Amino acid sequence: MSAQKPEVILRRVEWTVLRRLDGLLQGEYRTLFRGHGIDLADIREYEPGDDVRYIDWNVSARMDTPYVRQYLEDREVTAHFLLDLSPSVDFGTINTLKRDQLVDFVAVLARLLTRHGNKIGAVLYAGKVERTIPPAGGKMQVLRLLNEVVNLPRLQSAPYTSVSDLLEHGLRTIKRRSVVFLVSDFFTAPGWERPLGMLARKHEVIAVRLEDPRERELPDIGMVVMNDAETGESVQVDTHDARFRKRFEAVVLKREVELRGAFARTGVDVLTLSTEEDLVRAVLRFAALRKQRRGMRSGAAA
Numbered sequence: 001m002s003a004q005k006p007e008v009i010l011r012r013v014e015w016t017v018l019r020r021l022d023g024l025l026q027g028e029y030r031t032l033f034r035g036h037g038i039d040l041a042d043i044r045e046y047e048p049g050d051d052v053r054y055i056d057w058n059v060s061a062r063m064d065t066p067y068v069r070q071y072l073e074d075r076e077v078t079a080h081f082l083l084d085l086s087p088s089v090d091f092g093t094i095n096t097l098k099r100d101q102l103v104d105f106v107a108v109l110a111r112l113l114t115r116h117g118n119k120i121g122a123v124l125y126a127g128k129v130e131r132t133i134p135p136a137g138g139k140m141q142v143l144r145l146l147n148e149v150v151n152l153p154r155l156q157s158a159p160y161t162s163v164s165d166l167l168e169h170g171l172r173t174i175k176r177r178s179v180v181f182l183v184s185d186f187f188t189a190p191g192w193e194r195p196l197g198m199l200a201r202k203h204e205v206i207a208v209r210l211e212d213p214r215e216r217e218l219p220d221i222g223m224v225v226m227n228d229a230e231t232g233e234s235v236q237v238d239t240h241d242a243r244f245r246k247r248f249e250a251v252v253l254k255r256e257v258e259l260r261g262a263f264a265r266t267g268v269d270v271l272t273l274s275t276e277e278d279l280v281r282a283v284l285r286f287a288a289l290r291k292q293r294r295g296m297r298s299g300a301a302a
Contacts, residue, residue: 006146010139013107020280021108025287030077032109032287043067053200053267077179078135079113081106081122081145082170084184085130085152086161091185091212092275098210101273102183103149105208108279109181110142123173124148125166126155132173163188167195174203182268183208186259197266205268209259212275216252 004012025032043059046066059067083106089098110120114137121135122145131148163184170180180203182196199205263270271286273279 004150006143006150009103009107009146009150010111010142013104014111017104017108017279018111021112021283024280024284032112032283032290043069077113077116077118078176079109079118079120079179079181080135080170080174081110081120082166082180082182082184083122083124083149084161084163084166084182084188085124085126085149085154086187087155088161088185088187089210090154091215093212093214096275098185098212098273098275101210101275101279102208103146104279105183105273106149107142107146108283110145111139114138114142120145121174122148123166123169124152125161125163125169126152127161129165129169132169135178161188163192164195167192167199171195171199171202174199177203179204179206181206181208183210185210193262193266196262196268200266200268205266207263207268207270209270209272211272 043056044067046055046068054068056067056069083102089102092098092100113120117137119135119137120141122133123129124131130152133145133148163186174180180199182205186209196205269290271282273282
């Protein structure tokens, strides 16, 4: 699927995904990428119930009491896609890879944004930052972005992925307050939580987590050869060994706890895209979550 031409990909998602989303979202497409407004309107003293992510630490330090930033809902959004295209995203089923989910998600969200007059840009990472696409509007920008993604050479192996490098590049290059979609499976070297938190203080950040259910389960099928998607190294393991399967489950659980903790501490909402779930269903679930949380914050502030 990822080998298709950008025009074919865009036409397909417009017919199979965007039309359904248009009807089901009923015009509330902004719930996908806005927890609050974008343009800074005012600074005021913190009140119980305010979102702590919008505390202005510089002003708070000068005034010796917490102050929060208030934003206006402006008409134009600038969105950036930080895309992890390292070798592990080529894992999945025979019919769908995590990379396919990434491509479809980018096509849908990019077109949804540009149709409403917004601008999109991107950073492509595959072992290192490979491409930076400055933000622009229109359908041609969507096609340009898709063309860069599908034609980026795939690595058979690479140094262990560092999402930190991708985030730090975003911190350096994204100047205007924006919506930032960090799309990755988060099989990465440690140390990415701090730059994620820094990015989330400057922008509206949404983590888009790519996953395949087979990454969580190890079937009892005897001797198998397992490949490290990042390094290309192979190792033979005995899946009959109950102790090995138990260690595998422990590693998976530990990683899950660490990921959820990092997202919670940085205040970043997560949209999970599974190779076995319909993209529309995943996006609608996320939109409902964002709407519910925004309502809870508003109620608490009142």
